[in-house]
Amino acid sequence: MSVANTVKITDTTLRDAHQSLIATRLRTEDLIPVARQLDKIGFFSVEAWGGATFDSCIRYLNDDPWQRLRDIKAEMKNTKVQMLLRGQNLVGYKHYPDDVVEKFIEAAGRNGVDIFRVFDALNDIRNMEKSMEVVKDIGAHLQGTISYTTSPVHSVAGFIDLAEDLYSKGSDSICIKDMAGLIMPKDAADLVAGIKKRIDIPVNLHSHSTSGIAPMSYQAAIEAGVDILDTAMSPFAMGTSQPATESVVASLIGTERDTGIDLMRLRDAKIKCLVVREKYGALIDPISERIDSDVLIYQLPGGMISNLVSQLKEQDALDKLESVHNEIPKVRKDLGYPPLVTPTSQIVGTQAVLNVLMGGERYSNVTQEVKDYVRGLYGKPPGTIPEEIREKIIDGEKAFEGRPADLLEPVYETMAKEAGEEGLVKKDEDILTYILYPAIAPSFLKGERKAETIPTLSQSRKQDSGNIPSFMEVEVDG
Amino acid sequence: MSVANTVKITDTTLRDAHQSLIATRLRTEDLIPVARQLDKIGFFSVEAWGGATFDSCIRYLNDDPWQRLRDIKAEMKNTKVQMLLRGQNLVGYKHYPDDVVEKFIEAAGRNGVDIFRVFDALNDIRNMEKSMEVVKDIGAHLQGTISYTTSPVHSVAGFIDLAEDLYSKGSDSICIKDMAGLIMPKDAADLVAGIKKRIDIPVNLHSHSTSGIAPMSYQAAIEAGVDILDTAMSPFAMGTSQPATESVVASLIGTERDTGIDLMRLRDAKIKCLVVREKYGALIDPISERIDSDVLIYQLPGGMISNLVSQLKEQDALDKLESVHNEIPKVRKDLGYPPLVTPTSQIVGTQAVLNVLMGGERYSNVTQEVKDYVRGLYGKPPGTIPEEIREKIIDGEKAFEGRPADLLEPVYETMAKEAGEEGLVKKDEDILTYILYPAIAPSFLKGERKAETIPTLSQSRKQDSGNIPSFMEVEVDG
Ligand SMILES: [Co+2]
Ligand SMILES: [Co+2]
The missing domain is CATH 3.20.20.70 (Aldolase class I)
Structure with missing residues (x-):
């Protein structure tokens, strides 16, 4: 050997x-x-x-x-x-x-x-x-x-x-x-x-x-x-x-x-x-442990499918699931075929839901993320965005073609100062926690947050698989 | 293509x-x-x-x-x-x-x-x-x-x-x-x-x-x-x-x-x-749907492991599980390495349990099936049964070396007659049902048996995985 x-x-x-x-x-x-x-x-x-x-x-x-x-x-x-x-x-x-x-x-x-x-x-x-x-x-x-x-x-x-x-x-x-x-x-x-x-x-x-x-x-x-x-x-x-x-x-x-x-x-x-x-x-949702053969047909990450189900449930529109399934590949195509992974999985999925639920014309309602995406702010799409789609989404606006982060000003020093003034910084790394999650970090760093309780099996059975927040379910990190 | x-x-x-x-x-x-x-x-x-x-x-x-x-x-x-x-x-x-x-x-x-x-x-x-x-x-x-x-x-x-x-x-x-x-x-x-x-x-x-x-x-x-x-x-x-x-x-x-x-x-x-x-x-026992990596170590069919667990539980001897796991390969070796599948999986598993639970000398208590196996009545073992094991199990007796079924007299006609006299035969195939399962067939063919009820999820949770009879669990048909 x-x-x-x-x-x-x-x-x-x-x-x-x-x-x-x-x-x-x-x-x-x-x-x-x-x-x-x-x-x-x-x-x-x-x-x-x-x-x-x-x-x-x-x-x-x-x-x-x-x-x-x-x-x-x-x-x-x-x-x-x-x-x-x-x-x-x-x-x-x-x-x-x-x-x-x-x-x-x-x-x-x-x-x-x-x-x-x-x-x-x-x-x-x-x-x-x-x-x-x-x-x-x-x-x-x-x-x-x-x-x-x-x-x-x-x-x-x-x-x-x-x-x-x-x-x-x-x-x-x-x-x-x-x-x-x-x-x-x-x-x-x-x-x-x-x-x-x-x-x-x-x-x-x-x-x-x-x-x-x-x-x-x-x-x-x-x-x-x-x-x-x-x-x-x-x-x-x-x-x-x-x-x-x-x-x-x-x-x-x-x-x-x-x-x-x-x-x-x-x-x-x-x-x-x-x-x-x-x-x-x-x-542990038993479904997530079993083979999902729909993935083979819809070519979507498992987490995305279950997230769609819960999004549609919330809107009392579960009957639209099949339509959304069919819309997703179209939106993905319109956006130049991005791989579906955080954050593009959310961007594509949410827009597909809008396109179906809003009735009327597709892209009559467009998320900020899709606009930014078409503007080039997420980077270069793998394929081409068709002209009429670009038109619909960002009108005559010209897309940025450079490296997206070139548009961003340094923030570390100012945010470090901010965090310090708010008394959030016990160690250097806390500054990064604050910069990455400015909405949650303050309460976390002040020790005001509590850990979720871990549900017992009998509690979880009472709920209808409501124990996993839908936001986290859409995380597709690969 | x-x-x-x-x-x-x-x-x-x-x-x-x-x-x-x-x-x-x-x-x-x-x-x-x-x-x-x-x-x-x-x-x-x-x-x-x-x-x-x-x-x-x-x-x-x-x-x-x-x-x-x-x-x-x-x-x-x-x-x-x-x-x-x-x-x-x-x-x-x-x-x-x-x-x-x-x-x-x-x-x-x-x-x-x-x-x-x-x-x-x-x-x-x-x-x-x-x-x-x-x-x-x-x-x-x-x-x-x-x-x-x-x-x-x-x-x-x-x-x-x-x-x-x-x-x-x-x-x-x-x-x-x-x-x-x-x-x-x-x-x-x-x-x-x-x-x-x-x-x-x-x-x-x-x-x-x-x-x-x-x-x-x-x-x-x-x-x-x-x-x-x-x-x-x-x-x-x-x-x-x-x-x-x-x-x-x-x-x-x-x-x-x-x-x-x-x-x-x-x-x-x-x-x-x-x-x-x-x-x-x-x-559906969730365990049976998941990967059982112990199978890789003990080289036993999954059904056999879960059956051992329930056999030992019944005898309040679950602490002997590890010993039985270790005994099974030894019994299998002693019997000339039969593949473990119905009925050899049962024969080997049960003897291993006896060898462990009886304490004292191995094979001090031997099942009828193991005796018949060593006598050659199940056919020719893949390997050789060591002389001292043969000695222990069937003493000086000589093993049969022919085709096991050559020892069996025809039974179809006599059992067909028997079944007919007992009023069990509505169609020819009922005779076969009777011959194969003479203990159960009479009540079944007379329409006296009832289907098990299918447990609901809440019933099954009350029991400790007691819903699957242990006998059936040991079926290893491959
Ligand atoms: Co991954
Ligand atoms: Co099989």
């Missing part, structure tokens, strides 16, 4: 798995015992921070995200800590000025992040450039990311070109991020093999089992030479989460791509996970 | 899927609307009869198994009806004389079975010979079956030889039946490719998602040229059941192995399945 040929594992239990299955609700105190076991296993890395965890920490859990990072780092004596960074959006929903990007990444590195997975919802590399540069500056591992999607303007060849761009900007590895679980085995194999042929850095495949296809695509990727696979411990695996760590590890035992990981050690970690799963049982 | 190269699908929703997930409890009335939709899809076949369905029909559901077969057949205007036949055990738990085998298969064919999947728990072809011969005589499709397992006496090469034997006895196709969900991608690929190299008939792979590996092995098998895959509709897929039909179909769209099946038609069938799933929701 050639050691170099070993498949490496990034375990996502501490971030994506619970973001996908229970709306990012695991508390730091419950992550720590799991982290301790995960560190003993021999993973390439654990994805443990970023994505929606930052928001969830302060909004719902009264957990300090920075303290969480430090606590996890303290357990990781052998394993690299990885975070998911939304490019210029950091861990928020809009672009931040470059000075904030710089301070944030420095702070993340200082507090424990070893590997930064950097993505942009539009695959616009200009939205990743600044983050990538800072990650390199602080000497951390830069994982350049392809937000995978399918459309008439996306292709394996195009993604291979993107991988090369990411490489040329200093990426130490490439992640193929399939947030909707739609990558097919053949495409996964072609993409992995194609990237590896072109550039000589490790390739990682990240997918979700939503449609039941991820394990098949992982197998195809293994045969095509993928270097790293993202998996989650079995109690938090499958469904809208990743394929199970134990399964992928076991499938390779004795082959030339054996991970070298011991199943009995995984069992110890699994037992810790089961305890945590028990505690949060009421938050 | 070469049509010959198409992957074909056997959908197991009507048999294995509900046998695996809800102890074979779907009633005929609920199977029919699903069958109607399944027929429109373009499957190679639907597995719809045999295994534990016969027993369950008369024992729990007050459904006539023969009527079920006819009703399903009536819906299958385009699709072949397939059954799982336990070789000389038919749909029971012991060997039946040849005259019964003959009558049973003739009746099954007459009532609608087009394809017979014939297996033997020990892969002893002498236990399949008679059934295979009769299947050929009635002009049905004979699917010869390999009961897949791993052990020091099992190998890919050995299974390829077995496939050749099955072929030489007239098999029209070969099934690799992986009842525990333990076949690894590489072994699946090697086995499929190896069989296809040796003999020129279609090869089918049947696995269970228990360990989360089946979708990966299916992908490897597809690449190795497998002809037919067993899948279940998504509402009854994954976990201890098969990978999802929709996922496998979608994964191949546009490739040269495209199944040609339309996802929108699958959606119609899925919607029917969801309605049925709703009705039986309380019978």
Whole structure:
């Protein structure tokens, strides 16, 4: 067995798995015992921070995200800590000025992040450039990311070109991020093999089992030479989460791509996970653990479908679900086929709902986000926005064609001063918390927020799946 | 796209899927609307009869198994009806004389079975010979079956030889039946490719998602040229059941192995399945739908583990679970490494429990089944039973080395007469029902049995998973 040929594992239990299955609700105190076991296993890395965890920490859990990072780092004596960074959006929903990007990444590195997975919802590399540069500056591992999607303007060849761009900007590895679980085995194999042929850095495949296809695509990727696979411990695996760590590890035992990981050690970690799963049982919607074959038809991330259902329920318009399903691909086309991931999944979904519910002409009512999107403020759409759609949405206005963050003035110093004056700053990182979430941060930093209570199984049964706020459900970080 | 190269699908929703997930409890009335939709899809076949369905029909559901077969057949205007036949055990738990085998298969064919999947728990072809011969005589499709397992006496090469034997006895196709969900991608690929190299008939792979590996092995098998895959509709897929039909179909769209099946038609069938799933929701143990990574360590079928738990609970000896887990591989070794499937899974499991609970010397207390097994009455064990174990179990007695069924006298005529005199026979097939299940058949055939009520979700929550009888849980038909 050639050691170099070993498949490496990034375990996502501490971030994506619970973001996908229970709306990012695991508390730091419950992550720590799991982290301790995960560190003993021999993973390439654990994805443990970023994505929606930052928001969830302060909004719902009264957990300090920075303290969480430090606590996890303290357990990781052998394993690299990885975070998911939304490019210029950091861990928020809009672009931040470059000075904030710089301070944030420095702070993340200082507090424990070893590997930064950097993505942009539009695959616009200009939205990743600044983050990538800072990650390199602080000497951390830069994982350049392809937000995978399918459309008439996306292709394996195009993604291979993107991988090369990411490489040329200093990426130490490439992640193929399939947030909707739609990558097919053949495409996964072609993409992995194609990237590896072109550039000589490790390739990682990240997918979700939503449609039941991820394990098949992982197998195809293994045969095509993928270097790293993202998996989650079995109690938090499958469904809208990743394929199970134990399964992928076991499938390779004795082959030339054996991970070298011991199943009995995984069992110890699994037992810790089961305890945590028990505690949060009421938050787990059984639907999210099962195969959603509608995803295959509508090509939408699982979280988006369930969010549409709850949006329409609220408006007493569930009978319009089929129409909205049909409208989404049209809006996506009108907007130049953005991949559907935070924040484009929300932008497209909400506009599709408006187009259907408003009756009358499509785009008679347009959200601010769609206007900004068409104005170029989110970056360059993958395809072309048809002239008549552009006309309808922003009239004669000309779209901005530069790097969106070039329009943003530095804010760090002024907001730091503001936060200081309000008495919010106990440590430097609190300034960043304030800048990223100015509406929630003050009460959080003053200690006025309370953690949500964790519903018991009997409470959750009384409600009609009302325990997961719809806002969080639409988070599609991939 | 070469049509010959198409992957074909056997959908197991009507048999294995509900046998695996809800102890074979779907009633005929609920199977029919699903069958109607399944027929429109373009499957190679639907597995719809045999295994534990016969027993369950008369024992729990007050459904006539023969009527079920006819009703399903009536819906299958385009699709072949397939059954799982336990070789000389038919749909029971012991060997039946040849005259019964003959009558049973003739009746099954007459009532609608087009394809017979014939297996033997020990892969002893002498236990399949008679059934295979009769299947050929009635002009049905004979699917010869390999009961897949791993052990020091099992190998890919050995299974390829077995496939050749099955072929030489007239098999029209070969099934690799992986009842525990333990076949690894590489072994699946090697086995499929190896069989296809040796003999020129279609090869089918049947696995269970228990360990989360089946979708990966299916992908490897597809690449190795497998002809037919067993899948279940998504509402009854994954976990201890098969990978999802929709996922496998979608994964191949546009490739040269495209199944040609339309996802929108699958959606119609899925919607029917969801309605049925709703009705039986309380019978579905969420555990059976999730990945059981212990299966990877203990190499036991999922059903066997949960049965052990309930056996030990009854005896207030749950603290012995780990010891029993460790004892099972030893008993299996002592018995020459039988594959663990009905009835060997019960035989090995029960003896392991006895060896642990009795304390003292192992095999100080031996079940009748283990004695009969060592006497050769179940057929030839795959490996050798060590002399000291044989000694302990059957003393100086010499084991029978012939075909077990050669020891059995014909019984059909005498039992037919008996049944007639007791007024049990309204149609010929009732005689077979009586011969196979003489203890239950009389009350069933007299119309004195009642269908179990289907528990509601709130009832099932009151009980501690006590709604699934432990006997049925141990059925491992693969
Ligand atoms: Co993800
Ligand atoms: Co099976």
